[in-house]
Amino acid sequence: xxxKTLGKIYIGLILVFMYxxxxxxxxxxxxDSRSRVVWGGFTLKWYRTLFDNSxxxxxxxxxxxxxxxxxxxxxxxxxxxxxxxxxxxxxxxKVMLFFTNIPLLNADIVTGIALMLWFVRxxxxxxxxxxxxxxxxxxxxxxxxxxxxxxxxDIRQFEAARDLGASTAYAFTKVILPDLLPGILAGFFMxxxxxxxxxxxxxxxxxxxxxTLSTLIYGEIRKGIKPEMYALSSVLFLLVLIILIxxxxxxxxxxx
Amino acid sequence: xxxxxxxxxxxxxxxxxxxCGCSGAPGSSDxxxxxxxxxxxxxxxxxxxxxxxxTGIKIKYEEATTPEEMYTKYISGAISYDxxxxxxxxxxxxxxxxxxxxxxxASMENFSNIDPKYLKISESFDPGNKxxxxxxxxxxxxxxxTKKVKGxxxxxxxxxxxxxxxxxxxxxxxxxxxxVALKYLxxxxxxxxxxxxxxxAELLKKQKDDVESYLVDEARDEVVAxxxxxxxxxxxxxxxxxxxxxxxxxxxxxxGSNLWVDSWIVTKNCKNTENAKKFLDFLCRDDVAxxxxxxxxxxxxxxxxxxxxxxxxxxxxxxxxxxxxxxDCEVYEAFDEKTTSLxxxxxxxxxxx
Numbered sequence: 001x002x003x004k005t006l007g008k009i010y011i012g013l014i015l016v017f018m019y020x021x022x023x024x025x026x027x028x029x030x031x032d033s034r035s036r037v038v039w040g041g042f043t044l045k046w047y048r049t050l051f052d053n054s055x056x057x058x059x060x061x062x063x064x065x066x067x068x069x070x071x072x073x074x075x076x077x078x079x080x081x082x083x084x085x086x087x088x089x090x091x092x093x094k095v096m097l098f099f100t101n102i103p104l105l106n107a108d109i110v111t112g113i114a115l116m117l118w119f120v121r122x123x124x125x126x127x128x129x130x131x132x133x134x135x136x137x138x139x140x141x142x143x144x145x146x147x148x149x150x151x152x153x154d155i156r157q158f159e160a161a162r163d164l165g166a167s168t169a170y171a172f173t174k175v176i177l178p179d180l181l182p183g184i185l186a187g188f189f190m191x192x193x194x195x196x197x198x199x200x201x202x203x204x205x206x207x208x209x210x211x212t213l214s215t216l217i218y219g220e221i222r223k224g225i226k227p228e229m230y231a232l233s234s235v236l237f238l239l240v241l242i243i244l245i246x247x248x249x250x251x252x253x254x255x256x
Numbered sequence: 257x258x259x260x261x262x263x264x265x266x267x268x269x270x271x272x273x274x275x276c277g278c279s280g281a282p283g284s285s286d287x288x289x290x291x292x293x294x295x296x297x298x299x300x301x302x303x304x305x306x307x308x309x310x311t312g313i314k315i316k317y318e319e320a321t322t323p324e325e326m327y328t329k330y331i332s333g334a335i336s337y338d339x340x341x342x343x344x345x346x347x348x349x350x351x352x353x354x355x356x357x358x359x360x361x362a363s364m365e366n367f368s369n370i371d372p373k374y375l376k377i378s379e380s381f382d383p384g385n386k387x388x389x390x391x392x393x394x395x396x397x398x399x400x401x402t403k404k405v406k407g408x409x410x411x412x413x414x415x416x417x418x419x420x421x422x423x424x425x426x427x428x429x430x431x432x433x434x435x436v437a438l439k440y441l442x443x444x445x446x447x448x449x450x451x452x453x454x455x456x457a458e459l460l461k462k463q464k465d466d467v468e469s470y471l472v473d474e475a476r477d478e479v480v481a482x483x484x485x486x487x488x489x490x491x492x493x494x495x496x497x498x499x500x501x502x503x504x505x506x507x508x509x510x511x512g513s514n515l516w517v518d519s520w521i522v523t524k525n526c527k528n529t530e531n532a533k534k535f536l537d538f539l540c541r542d543d544v545a546x547x548x549x550x551x552x553x554x555x556x557x558x559x560x561x562x563x564x565x566x567x568x569x570x571x572x573x574x575x576x577x578x579x580x581x582x583x584d585c586e587v588y589e590a591f592d593e594k595t596t597s598l599x600x601x602x603x604x605x606x607x608x609x
Contacts, residue, residue: 035500037481055301120334208291208318208335219296219319221473223552224496 022237029230036224046231053228059216060232062127063196066212070134071191075184077135078142083176085143086150100140111137112204119205126207133205134195141194142187149183287528290535291316293326293337295518298392300551307538313531330355330523338526339535344517345588347388348381356387356521357529364533366540366560373579374557378517380587388519389536392554394491395515395577395585396432397508399476401501404485412440412509414486416459421466425478425487428470430603431588432514433460436488439511439584446589450598457602461609470607479504490516492554494574506574512584517557 029047033040050056085096103111115136119129153176161171199214206215213232220226296319304315318335320326323346330337330350342350350356361367374390382388400409406419415424415436426433435445437456447453468484475487480500489497494506520539522532538544542560549556549565555575556562562576569575591599 033500035477035480035496037477038500116332116334125335204334208293208316208337219321222295222321223297224473224477 025230026234026237029227029234031227031230034224034227046227047235050228050231050235053226055211055216056213056226056228056232059211059213062210063212063214066131066134066202067192067195070131070138070195071188073135074138074142074191075188078139078187079146079180079184081139082143082146082150085147100143103137104140104144108198108200109204112201115201116204124207125205127210129205129207130202130210130212133201134198137198137201138191138194141190142184145187145190146180146183149180153179288312288531289314289316290338290526290528290531291318291336292339292341292535293318293320293330294341295319295326296321298341298518298552300547303538303544303547306544307535310538311531311534313534315535336525337523338528339520339532340523341391341518341520344378344381344519345590347519347521348590350521350523351382351387355524357524357526358386359389359522359529359533359536361385361389361533361536364537364540366537366542369540369542369545369558369560371557371559371562374517377515377587378519380589381517382519388521389540390557391518391520391539392492392552393515393517393557394555395508395582396427396435396488396490396513397494397506397574398486399479399489399494399497399504399506400486401479401482401503402505403503404482409486409505409507410510412436412511415466415488416440416463418466420485422468423485424463424467425475425484426463426467426470427475427488428472430599432488433470433606434599434603435514435588437463439509439513442511445514445586446591448591448595453595453598453602457606460606464606464609491574491577492552495553495572498572498574508573508577508581508585510584512586515582515585515587517587 028036030042030044031038031040032043032045081100085093085100088096112133115129115133116125119125119132123129157179158171158175161175162168166174197214199218202212203215203218206212211219217225217229220229290313292315294317298319299317301317304317308314318329318337320329323343326340326342327346327349329335330340340350347356370390374393375385377393378385378388378390398409398412398414400414404423405414414420415426426436434453434456437459438445438447438452441452441455441459443449443452443456469478471478471487475489476493476497478484479487479489480497482501489506491506491508494504497504498506520536522529522536526532539548540558542558542564545556545558545561546564549558549561553575555577562570565575573581
């Protein structure tokens with residue numbers, strides 16, 4: 001009995017520590033004062049002005065475009081890389097995984113500065129340079145998500161399809177790809193999250209006038225973060241929550 | 257072997273695609289484009305759009321939060337900036353390092369809007385006003401809660417006499433904290449005299465018990481939230497503080513204080529100086545200067561913009577400091593290496609005790 005209540009308290013504490021900051025943020029998005037320490041009454045005006053604020057909207061657009069395009073490209077490259085690694089000899093696999101793991105563990109600041117130094121030799125920094133950087137750091141995540149799926153996949157199904165006269169491409173899209181799809185999707189969403197989260201690498205590789213949400217917020221720190229940003233963050237949090245609930249629902253339906 | 261050749265070819269293809277797709281060598285900028293580097297939230301974004309509408313010159317706008325960050329980004333050369341707005345001592349450093357271009361500001365149509373008084377102040381870091389154009393300026397002073405203080409506040413004395421023990425917030429910055437002590441003792445804030453510096457350090461050490469905390473950006477909010485009675489803040493912060501909590505007032509102590517100027521310079525990388533001058537001229541125009549002032553509420557050196565303010569604003573010492581209040585104010589000058597290390601050693605001692 002005591003054990004049970006203690007367990008509940010423990011979990012409760014974890015949830016409080018994880019979610020109070022977000023609740024504070026959501027509360028501030030309804031605050032009718034620009035200051036974060038004064039409560040000026042309830043308002044929805046920040047949600048209205050949010051959509052008129054061109055700098056926030058353009059940063060949001062850049063963030064979304066970066067996240068989805070870089071994740072898509074990284075998924076494609078990662079897919080082929082994973083298949084390549086899967087069909088390698090054991091020693092080569094080890095070498096390849098060693099190299100793909102380095103960017104995962106490497107400090108962002110090192111990756112960021114290195115990419116910046118490399119890019120400026122070839123083209124002016126701008127959207128393309130940030131996109132290239134994001135694709136670069138996303139690839140290892142995709143590979144890591146797809147490789148386990150490849151290892152559990154039964155290659156004999158592919159061979160059977162080939163025996164029964166399917167072309168390589170046909171057998172690939174009809175047999176291998178459906179098997180790998182959960183892994184590819186997991187990798188894709190992992191990449192989207194990583195790209196949206198990133199500040200350091202974006203900061204170093206972005207060109208003038210290119211802003212993502214994270215770099216925009218960083219710039220606002222000097223004079224206080226604008227309440228519109230709280231509103232946008234709340235909307236984003238709600239969106240993710242809805243997606244998660246839907247995903248969980250469909251999962252339980254499938255299991256039943 | 258064949259396989260290896262194909263993969264090699266593929267790699268070459270990919271690399272060349274990348275290079276061709278994003279052609280253009282670094283530094284080559286469109287002649288009708290300006291890359292502008294400024295502090296964050298330091299220019300009304302609508303004014304940038306208006307400038308492009310009026311002149312057809314496109315602005316690539318980049319922001320940073322501290323002068324040091326700006327300097328690092330500028331010197332790294334990753335982006336070729338045409339115009340840069342930074343603070344007095346960093347302006348001096350850039351001029352000394354030959355990074356600024358000499359510009360004939362007087363030939364600009366709206367240059368006369370800049371009050372000559374501020375050009376004179378700028379001479380301390382840019383003799384002859386050859387390289388820099390003042391953009392905004394301000395002071396450092398005390399932001400205090402009128403309901404919680406006993407008697408008028410007009411001197412640094414209140415921070416040291418123990419009356420407000422545990423209710424004081426100091427700036428967590430070596431230069432600003434030493435400035436307060438030095439000015440209180442009646443010395444120059446640019447002093448290189450070891451005895452004076454030691455005396456100031458002793459005073460700050462003694463004061464430490466009375467200080468609630470040393471903060472930078474949060475200093476204003478703590479006074480707004482009434483967690484502290486007074487704080488050493490920049491004048492721009494003070495106006496916002498007053499906006500959030502009408503009980504707050506700002507004063508530049510009578511012993512004098514620091515006066516800071518943020519100025520524009522045209523970098524040596526700028527190829528089209530005519531366009532850069534057009535941009536600076538645009539910023540000096542009365543309506544543009546006023547729009548920028550309304551966006552950030554710092555003191556403007558533009559007298560046409562001051563004329564456009566209503567009486568409330570014009571009489572607010574945080575917005576338009578009186579000549580009298582700034583007569584003992586000084587602009588920071590760079591120290592030599594030995595003095596810098598003396599200051600930072602003493603500052604470390606104060607903070608760690």
